[in-house]
Amino acid sequence: MTRPISRRAALAGLGLAAASAGCLGRTENIAGRNPREQLTLEINATPADADPNGIRIARQLEEHLTAVGVDVRLNTVGQTDLWRKVLINQNFDLYVGQFVETEPFDPDALYGLTHSRFVAESGWQNPFGLTEMAVDDLLDRQRRATGRDRDDAVAALQETVCELQPFSVVAFPDALTAVQENRFDGWTADRQPLSVTGLLGLDPVAAGSGDGGAATNASTGGNETAADADADGAAGDAADSTGEALRLVTTDDRITENWNPIAAEYRKYGTFTGLLYDPLARADGDEVFPWLAADWERVDETTLDVSLRDARWHDGEPVTASDVAFTYEFLRDTSLGNVETPVPAPRFRGRSSLVEGARVRDDATVRLTVPDVNETVAARALRVPILPEHVWSERAHAATIAGFELDFETTEAVVSNNPDPVGSGPLRFAEATAGESVAFERNPDHFLVRSASEDDSDAVDEPADPRAGIPLRYHGKPAFDRLRIDVLPSDISAVETVAEGLADATVSNLGPESVPRIGRSADTRLVSGRSAAFYHVGYNVRRSPLSNPRFRAVIARLIDKAAVVDDAFDGYAQAATSPLAASPTEIPESVTWADGSDPIHPFFDDDGSLDVEAARAALRDIGYRFDDEGRLLSRGR
Amino acid sequence: MTPLLSVLASVLAWVGTLLAVASVAVIGPARLREGWGGVRGRIWDARRGVAVLCAVLVVSAVGRSSLQVVSELFGLQATALIYALEGGFVAWVQATFATPALTAYLSWVYVYGYAFLLAFPVVAYLALPRTTTLRRVLVAYALNYGIGLALYTAVFAHGPRNVMPDMVTPLLFTNRPDVMALTSEVNVNTNVFPSLHTSLAVTVGTFAVLTRDEYPRWTPVAVWLSLSVVVATMYLGIHWLTDVVAGFALAFGSVALAYRTVDPRAEGVEPSGEPGDESPPSEPNASD
Numbered sequence: 001m002t003r004p005i006s007r008r009a010a011l012a013g014l015g016l017a018a019a020s021a022g023c024l025g026r027t028e029n030i031a032g033r034n035p036r037e038q039l040t041l042e043i044n045a046t047p048a049d050a051d052p053n054g055i056r057i058a059r060q061l062e063e064h065l066t067a068v069g070v071d072v073r074l075n076t077v078g079q080t081d082l083w084r085k086v087l088i089n090q091n092f093d094l095y096v097g098q099f100v101e102t103e104p105f106d107p108d109a110l111y112g113l114t115h116s117r118f119v120a121e122s123g124w125q126n127p128f129g130l131t132e133m134a135v136d137d138l139l140d141r142q143r144r145a146t147g148r149d150r151d152d153a154v155a156a157l158q159e160t161v162c163e164l165q166p167f168s169v170v171a172f173p174d175a176l177t178a179v180q181e182n183r184f185d186g187w188t189a190d191r192q193p194l195s196v197t198g199l200l201g202l203d204p205v206a207a208g209s210g211d212g213g214a215a216t217n218a219s220t221g222g223n224e225t226a227a228d229a230d231a232d233g234a235a236g237d238a239a240d241s242t243g244e245a246l247r248l249v250t251t252d253d254r255i256t257e258n259w260n261p262i263a264a265e266y267r268k269y270g271t272f273t274g275l276l277y278d279p280l281a282r283a284d285g286d287e288v289f290p291w292l293a294a295d296w297e298r299v300d301e302t303t304l305d306v307s308l309r310d311a312r313w314h315d316g317e318p319v320t321a322s323d324v325a326f327t328y329e330f331l332r333d334t335s336l337g338n339v340e341t342p343v344p345a346p347r348f349r350g351r352s353s354l355v356e357g358a359r360v361r362d363d364a365t366v367r368l369t370v371p372d373v374n375e376t377v378a379a380r381a382l383r384v385p386i387l388p389e390h391v392w393s394e395r396a397h398a399a400t401i402a403g404f405e406l407d408f409e410t411t412e413a414v415v416s417n418n419p420d421p422v423g424s425g426p427l428r429f430a431e432a433t434a435g436e437s438v439a440f441e442r443n444p445d446h447f448l449v450r451s452a453s454e455d456d457s458d459a460v461d462e463p464a465d466p467r468a469g470i471p472l473r474y475h476g477k478p479a480f481d482r483l484r485i486d487v488l489p490s491d492i493s494a495v496e497t498v499a500e501g502l503a504d505a506t507v508s509n510l511g512p513e514s515v516p517r518i519g520r521s522a523d524t525r526l527v528s529g530r531s532a533a534f535y536h537v538g539y540n541v542r543r544s545p546l547s548n549p550r551f552r553a554v555i556a557r558l559i560d561k562a563a564v565v566d567d568a569f570d571g572y573a574q575a576a577t578s579p580l581a582a583s584p585t586e587i588p589e590s591v592t593w594a595d596g597s598d599p600i601h602p603f604f605d606d607d608g609s610l611d612v613e614a615a616r617a618a619l620r621d622i623g624y625r626f627d628d629e630g631r632l633l634s635r636g637r
Numbered sequence: 638m639t640p641l642l643s644v645l646a647s648v649l650a651w652v653g654t655l656l657a658v659a660s661v662a663v664i665g666p667a668r669l670r671e672g673w674g675g676v677r678g679r680i681w682d683a684r685r686g687v688a689v690l691c692a693v694l695v696v697s698a699v700g701r702s703s704l705q706v707v708s709e710l711f712g713l714q715a716t717a718l719i720y721a722l723e724g725g726f727v728a729w730v731q732a733t734f735a736t737p738a739l740t741a742y743l744s745w746v747y748v749y750g751y752a753f754l755l756a757f758p759v760v761a762y763l764a765l766p767r768t769t770t771l772r773r774v775l776v777a778y779a780l781n782y783g784i785g786l787a788l789y790t791a792v793f794a795h796g797p798r799n800v801m802p803d804m805v806t807p808l809l810f811t812n813r814p815d816v817m818a819l820t821s822e823v824n825v826n827t828n829v830f831p832s833l834h835t836s837l838a839v840t841v842g843t844f845a846v847l848t849r850d851e852y853p854r855w856t857p858v859a860v861w862l863s864l865s866v867v868v869a870t871m872y873l874g875i876h877w878l879t880d881v882v883a884g885f886a887l888a889f890g891s892v893a894l895a896y897r898t899v900d901p902r903a904e905g906v907e908p909s910g911e912p913g914d915e916s917p918p919s920e921p922n923a924s925d
Contacts (some may be wrong), residue, residue: 042717047799048807049826073717076795078827081709129719435702489821490807496814500640511802513811565804 035323036625039634040071040546044085044095047076049490050251051098052511056568057170057535057559058096064558068615069632080254083265086538087346088122090129094544094555095538100124100347102175102192102269103532104285104583107154108377111139112350113165113579123264123346128166129542135160143354143373150374155588158578161602162591164549164561167538168556172582173566174572175531178498181205183244185525187505193274194248194507196274197284198529200426200448200477202242245482249494250507253487260418261385262331264346269533270385271507272485275440276423277385280306280324286584290469292319292386292424294364295610304368304378305361309447309466313388314421314428317633321366325358326389328368334413336396343411354381391422426478440483448477454573492517499524512570528572532582535564535573545634550622556601558615561593563608577601641818644748648819651749652756659757663855664764672764686775686899693779697786705825706791715830719879720800726878727797727871728804732782734872738891740808743869746862747809748816751834752842754862761852765874771853773895774844780891781836788883789828796829798874805874832876835884838863838892843892 043065045051045058054078062074070513077085086095101109112118116136118125138157145153162169179194186203187193257359258266265510280293290296296306311319331352333342345352354377357369370378395413421429425601426446432438442449447466486503490492491514494506499521518526537559539546546552561575574581577598578591590599597603604611604618616626625633660669680687706810755778762771798807845852845859867884870876876884 047826048802049795049797049799052802055800059801074720074800075714075717076800077714077793078709320835489817489826490810492807492810492814493817493821497640513802513807 012242031121036633038069038071038627038631040073041065041213041546042075042093044075044077044092045097045299046079046082046084048511048616051509052491053173053509053568053573054096054098054535057537057564060564060568061094061096061555061559064560064610064615065555067610067612068558068619069626069630071631079252079268080265080401085123087264090122090127090540090542091299092538092540093543094540096170096383096535098173098533098535099579100267100269100533102271102531103195103197103283104530104532106376106380107142107157107580107583107585109350110157110161110579111143112348112353114161115139115350118349119354121344121346121349123344123349125344125346125349129540130164130166130536131541132160132164132200135164143377146374149585150376154580154585158580158591159588161579162577163553164462165539165552165556165601166541167536167579168552168559168601169576169579169581170535170537170559170561171569171573171575172534173509173531173569174528174574175533176510176515176526176528176572177506177583178510178514178524179527180498180501180503180523182523183504184246184499186479187525192529193527194271194423194505195269195283196271196327197474199246199275199483200474201273202246202477202479205261213229244480245484245506246478246480247503248483248485248505249279249488249497249503249506250485251488251490251494251507253435255485256432256436256438256487258417259421259429260414260416261387262334262345262347262414263416263418265407267347270347272427272438272440272483273385273421273423274425275427275483276421276425276429277387278311278424278426279383279385280308280381281379281417283383284380284471286503287471289471295469296382298375298378299367302369302371304370304381306366306368306382308364308366310364311424311447313424315388317388317390318363319386319424320363321360322363323368323389324366324386325360326393327384327387328352328355328358330392330396330413331384334396334411335398336393338396339398339409339411341409343409346414348384351380351384352376386424388422388424410620423579427483430482435487437484437486439485442478442481448474490514495524512568515570515572530574530582534579534582537577545624548622551619551624552603554615554618554622556598557604557618558610560603560605560610561598562603641822642813644815644819648749648752649768654753655749656756656760657755657904659753659855659858660760660764663757663852663858664761668764672766675766676763679763679768679771682773683763683775686772686779690775690779690782693786694780697782699725701786701825704786705827708790708793708827712791715792716800719794719830719877722773723878725801725804727876730871731805731808731874735806735808737754739872742863743872744809744812744816745833745871746865747869747875748813748819750862751838751866754838754859754866757855758841758844758859761855762848765851767901769899769901770844770848772870773892773899773909776899777840777844777891777895778837781833781840781887784887784891785831786859788831788887792830793827794830795827795879796875796880797871797877800825807874809875829876830880831883831887832867832870832880833884834870835867835876835881836887838866839885839888840891843888847892907920 043062045055048055058074062072065072082095082097082563086092112125112136114126114130116131119129119131138153138160142150142153142157175192179187183205185205186201192198252268254266255272258274259273260266261270261277263440267273278292280291281288282291292309292311294307294309296304299305308319308321308337313319330336330572331345331348334345335343352369354373355368356371359367361367370381392413395411395416399410399412399414399415426443427440428443430439430441450466488497491508491510494508495514495517497503498506518524539552541547545566565571565573575593577593577600578587604614619632627633758774762774797805842860842863845856849856867881870881871878
């Protein structure tokens with residue numbers, strides 16, 4: 001009786017047992033109990049061709065989860081499918097992916113990522129389904145508090161998020177790119193080589209390295225003298241005449257078929273849509289400067305007046321205050337009230353949630369209602385792409401397929417590929433072949449290339465300069481007439497193409513197979529910058545047992561971040577604990593990666609490999625059980 | 638596009654050379670001269686097979702990208718299943734057998750040997766006086782491609798090099814990155830189940846065994862090459878063992894179906910190839 005009987009044997013004997021009179025009731029009591037089954041978890045990741053690093057993290061986790069008795073299904077899906085699954089359908093257990101912001105970001109980025117008010121929405125707003133009052137409170141506090149108080153709130157927020165692990169930060173990758181240096185330079189600037197600001201900061205080699213160097217020094221030093229401005233202007237004009245194309249190669253074909261800045265499943269960091277659409281303000285490191293906005297002014301606690309530069313959409317229409325007001329309303333509800341429940345944009349939600357109202361004051365001034373938040377966070381509200389009302393208001397209806405409205409709770413705006421995108425940015429769309437290539441061209445009408453002398457020969461004051469407030473390194477940019485992106489099958493072929501001089505730089509992630517190839521070609525160089533787009537393992541907190549923070553903590557401890565950095569990134573990454581590890585924020589010691597170990601959820605380390613017994617013991621401690629074959633048991637989900 | 642063109646040129650050069658050598662060595666100058674006679678008639682005779690194969694290839698070329706989308710959205714996501722089924726078999730193959738020489742040989746086989754393997758039977762069987770085998774080969778090719786395309790659409794999976802890059806090196810592409818320009822042109826990395834390299838190579842190998850009386854010298858060459866292709870698909874980290882097993886099944890199925898559908902009676906014995914030829918069954922190895 002005490003010997004455990006396998007379920008199959010028990011079932012076989014069931015008929016016999018039931019037939020024997022007297023113990024029918026007891027049989028029912030046993031048969032009526034659902035047996036425990038082995039826990040199954042699915043890990044979703046993109047294949048090595050799409051991202052050579054992420055799949056290696058997934059593989060390690062798969063091995064370690066298998067070792068502790070979980071039945072793991074390692075599933076590879078394309079990049080669009082991964083985000084469709086995770087962000088749109090929220091139909092996943094675990095995934096391995098990168099955060100969407102590659103430039104060091106303000107702690108307020110966590111608001112969109114983890115606040116429970118977004119739990120019913122789809123997109124990059126709380127994809128994990130976290131609902132924790134402690135997190136919500138701290139997120140709200142860091143929006144209001146200033147100075148030391150905000151630092152404290154941010155510190156507490158990091159500790160709480162790390163403790164709860166709605167996602168496990170694995171590592172901050174170095175943004176690696178293989179570049180051919182004979183046509184453009186400026187790749188080495190201490191920012192992301194392939195971000196909006198990185199691409200705009202490039203200089204043509206032909207313009208003479210002296211000018212470029214001086215301009216770079218001046219802008220990093222921050223002293224914008226007239227002499228430097230002239231030198232830079234000259235470089236910019238020289239760029240005009242060279243007519244060069246910047247040729248990039250990537251493994252990510254999404255930019256060849258979709259240019260919708262709010263389509264979460266098609267955007268990685270939104271770099272190229274970021275060049276098509278101008279935000280009101282841009283940030284570069286700590287510095288926030290006006291972009292499409294000429295300036296902004298805090299009128300009172302809750303009001304912000306934004307004045308616009310003179311700008312036109314790519315189709316020739318003027319950019320007006322009404323477009324700005326429209327954008328904020330639209331990001332909050334892409335249906336503009338046409339659908340019963342608001343359909344918020346799946347990107348920029350954290351930022352757009354800051355703006356409660358937008359009112360047109362005159363053609364070039366818009367008044368934003370930004371409730372009681374600190375300056376830093378308010379400036380974040382200005383960093384959403386401004387969309388043309390005359391294009392996007394047509395897309396506010398419910399999405400249809402062949403004229404049929406299906407109940408997908410989405411709008412045309414969210415699902416549109418946005419063909420022939422009309423933005424106001426420094427680049428405009430030229431042509432594309434889906435899956436193969438896309439080309440953008442310089443927008444000759446953009447304020448970056450309009451110089452003050454043309455408009456106003458007297459050059460009276462700051463306001464006359466159409467580029468006032470914009471750092472000198474962007475004046476006259478971009479340094480190329482065309483930006484062409486070709487899609488290649490893997491990181492290896494991307495590096496080879498650059499090495500052969502057929503392209504200027506790689507865009508997509510490089511793995512340990514391709515990085516060593518860069519050094520083999522004389523003209524090709526590896527450029528690296530620190531990326532804030534941390535790799536993480538995301539958990540679907542809506543699902544048991546991932547809803548249990550203690551269980552997530554054990555999974556976090558199965559990740560050997562130090563080994564990931566060595567093996568998956570070839571050392572080109574930094575292991576981390578806090579999602580803000582790359583941000584210009586104070587990281588409390590309690591969540592600082594130190595001495596090769598995670599301070600909160602250290603790896604179950606047994607001399608470089610997984611200490612299976614320790615992991616199992618930790619699972620037993622928090623109430624999980626194993627069968628006699630060592631399988632982790634769970635109730636059916 | 639330059640890498641693609643250079644790879645294409647080298648494929649053509651290899652296949653051309655090998656075809657010339659094999660034609661002389663396997664078919665023999667005498668038979669070649671003799672066979673040249675009614676070649677137009679025999680091509681006319683095999684027109685249906687040619688048409689079917691061309692149709693399948695055109696559909697595949699035109700429809701592949703849209704079928705790929707269908708596969709992404711509605712296909713069975715099988716990577717996890719296949720991986721759970723066979724685990725690290727391919728990694729074991731690489732870890733156990735990989736040497737630079739073998740990598741070079743199998744990379745060569747995967748691209749050039751394979752192209753030759755598919756091309757030669759068409760030439761060889763066209764040189765035969767009867768077109769039955771030629772037509773069967775063409776139909777078998779078409780079946781391989783057609784069924785393969787259907788399975789590619791129904792099953793969405795990535796190959797071992799994409800799933801366990803830490804253990805499986807993409808040997809073909811690390812060794813010959815230029816080849817990637819060609820492979821990505823003709824296929825995408827989610828079309829792994831079944832292995833069409835395996836199924837087409839095994840189809841040729843099977844035909845070589847079945848026609849060993851006609852071309853005894855071809856049989857060992859074809860079997861060796863086709864088995865090399867089979868091994869190469871896994872050794873190079875491109876296919877799972879599961880894909881290869883499915884490839885064998887597809888190959889045998891296609892050959893059997895080709896024998897069933899292509900009737901030896903309807904062949905044109907005369908060079909002129911009268912369409913209404915109703916000669917009595919005289920094929921000794923008709924295996925209906």
